[in-house]
Amino acid sequence: MAMSGGVDSSVAAAILKEQGCEVIGVTMQVWPTDQSEASAEPSGGCCGTGAIADARRIAQQLGIPHYVINFREIFTQKVIDDFCREYALGRTPNPCIRCNRCIESISDKKLVCTVNPYIGKGETSSPQKTAKPKKILVVGSGPAGLSAAQLLASRGHNVTLWEKEAQPGGSFRYAAMAPRKEPMGKYLEYLINQVKKANVRMQFNTEATEQSIKQFGADAVVLAHGANNVLLDLKSVEGNVAIGVKTAFTTADSLGDNVAIVGGGPEGCELADFLASKGKKITLIEMRRVLGLELVAHPRYHLGERLKKKGAQLYINTKVTEIGRNHLVISRRREADQRLDGFDNFIIPTLHHPNGALAAAIQPFVPEVHNIGDSVEGRTALEAVANGVEIGGKL
Ligand SMILES: Cc1cc2nc3c(=O)[nH]c(=O)nc-3n(C[C@H](O)[C@H](O)[C@H](O)COP(=O)(O)OP(=O)(O)OC[C@H]3O[C@@H](n4cnc5c(N)ncnc54)[C@H](O)[C@@H]3O)c2cc1C
Numbered sequence: 036m037a038m039s040g041g042v043d044s045s046v047a048a049a050i051l052k053e054q055g056c057e058v059i060g061v062t063m064q065v066w067p068t069d070q071s072e073a074s075a076e077p078s079g080g081c082c083g084t085g086a087i088a089d090a091r092r093i094a095q096q097l098g099i100p101h102y103v104i105n106f107r108e109i110f111t112q113k114v115i116d117d118f119c120r121e122y123a124l125g126r127t128p129n130p131c132i133r134c135n136r137c138i139e140s141i142s143d144k145k146l147v148c149t150v151n152p153y154i155g156k157g158e159t160s161s162p163q164k165t166a167k168p169k170k171i172l173v174v175g176s177g178p179a180g181l182s183a184a185q186l187l188a189s190r191g192h193n194v195t196l197w198e199k200e201a202q203p204g205g206s207f208r209y210a211a212m213a214p215r216k217e218p219m220g221k222y223l224e225y226l227i228n229q230v231k232k233a234n235v236r237m238q239f240n241t242e243a244t245e246q247s248i249k250q251f252g253a254d255a256v257v258l259a260h261g262a263n264n265v266l267l268d269l270k271s272v273e274g275n276v277a278i279g280v281k282t283a284f285t286t287a288d289s290l291g292d293n294v295a296i297v298g299g300g301p302e303g304c305e306l307a308d309f310l311a312s313k314g315k316k317i318t319l320i321e322m323r324r325v326l327g328l329e330l331v332a333h334p335r336y337h338l339g340e341r342l343k344k345k346g347a348q349l350y351i352n353t354k355v356t357e358i359g360r361n362h363l364v365i366s367r368r369r370e371a372d373q374r375l376d377g378f379d380n381f382i383i384p385t386l387h388h389p390n391g392a393l394a395a396a397i398q399p400f401v402p403e404v405h406n407i408g409d410s411v412e413g414r415t416a417l418e419a420v421a422n423g424v425e426i427g428g429k430l
C-alpha cells in the first residue's frame with residue numbers, strides 16, 4: 036500500500052488488513068534533505084519528513100511492515116529541475132506530455148489522457164494474468180502496437196512484435212520532433228522500455244506480409260501497422276519532387292532554404308515550426324480558415340505566434356492549384372490566381388486512410404485478427420494507446 040501518512044491511504048491499509056490481506060506499507064521520500072522546506076514547515080509539509088513519520092506510525096499501529104523508498108534524486112531531476120526550468124521560460128510546468136487533451140476533454144465531460152488510458156474508466160492498470168497463454172504477433176511499433184504488446188506480454192502471453200523500420204516509435208517519432216514536443220519523445224522512450232521489460236521479442240527491419248504471417252503461425256495477430264498514407268495528388272508540372280511531412284522531418288538538413296508547405300493542418304504547422312527553427316524560410320498555405328484547426332486552442336495560438344515571429348509567410352482560405360519546379364500557383368475566392376516563385380522544396384499533405392487489406396488477407400488462416408490504432412482510422416496517439424490497452428486486456 037502506497038502510504039502518504041494521510042487519511043485515505045491509512046484507512047485503505049486498515050481495511051485491507053481487516054479483510055485478511057497481507058499489507059506492506061511504502062512511502063516515497065521525495066524532497067531533497069538540503070532544501071529549506073523542512074525548516075520552513077516543521078512537519079515537512081506534504082510528502083516531507085513529517086508525512087513519512089505519520090505513515091510509519093500508522094503502519095506500526097496496524098502491525099504492518101513499512102518501508103521508505105528514496106526517490107530524492109529522480110524527483111529533483113524529473114520534477115523540481117524541470118519545474119524550475121519551465122517556469123523560468125514562462126511555461127506552465129506539467130510532468131506529462133503536455134498534449135492538453137485532458138483540458139479539451141473536460142468540456143465534453145468525459146475525461147481522457149493520452150498517457151493514462153485508464154483515467155475516467157474506473158479501471159486500474161494492474162494486468163490480470165491470462166489463463167490461456169497464446170502465441171501473439173503484434174505488427175507495428177507505434178503507440179498502439181507498443182501498448183498492446185506490453186500489456187499482452189505482462190499478462191503472460193508469448194508476444195513477438197515486428198516492425199518494418201529499423202527503429203521503434205511509428206508516426207509518433209515525428210510527433211516528438213517538433214519544437215516544444217520533447218516530452219512526447221520521453222513518453223515514447225518510456226513505452227519502448229516498458230515493452231523491453233515485459234520481454235516482448237522485438238524484431239526490426241521485419242515487414243509483416245501475408246506470407247510471413249502464415250509462416251509465423253500465430254494464435255492471434257494484432258495489426259497496429261498505422262494508416263495507409265497516401266500523398267495528396269496535386270497537379271504538378273515540370274517534374275518537381277514534392278515530399279511528404281514525415282520525409283521532410285527526417286531529411287530537413289538536406290532541404291533548401293526556401294520551403295513551401297502545402298496544408299496547414301497540425302502536421303504541416305508543426306513541420307513549419309520545426310523547419311523555421313532550423314533557419315528555413317517558410318511559406319505555409321492552408322485552404323481552411325484556421326491554421327492547425329485540429330490542435331487544442333492554447334497550443335494552436337502559441338504555434339501561430341511562433342510562426343509569425345519566425346517570419347513564416349502564412350496563407351489561409353487559400354488553395355494551391357499547381358506546383359512547378361520552383362513555383363506554385365495559389366487561388367483565393369474573388370481574387371485572381373497568384374504565382375509564388377523561388378522555392379527549393381515543396382511539402383505536400385499526406386492523407387491517412389484505413390489500412391485493412393492485410394487483415395482481410397490473413398483472416399482465413401489466423402484464428403484471431405485485430406486492427407487497432409491508426410490502421411482503423413487516422414487519429415492521434417490518445418486513441419492508439421487506448422486501443423492498444425483495450426486489446427491488450429482482452430485477448
Ligand atoms: C508529424 C506528426 C505529428 C503528430 N503529432 C501528434 C501529436 O502531437 N499528438 C498525438 O497524439 N498524435 C500525433 N500524431 C499522430 C500519431 O503519431 C499517430 O496517431 C500514432 O502514432 C498512431 O499510432 P499507431 O501505433 O496506430 O501507428 P503508427 O505510429 O503509424 O505506427 C505504425 C508502425 O507500423 C509499422 N508498419 C507498417 N506496416 C508494417 C508491416 N507490414 N510490418 C511491420 N511493421 C509495419 C510502421 O513502420 C510504424 O512504425 C502525429 C503524427 C505525425 C506524422
Ligand code: SF4
Nearest residue numbers: 131134135137148149
Ligand atoms: S492528456 Fe496530455 S496534457 Fe493532459 S495529463 Fe494526459 S498527457 Fe498530460
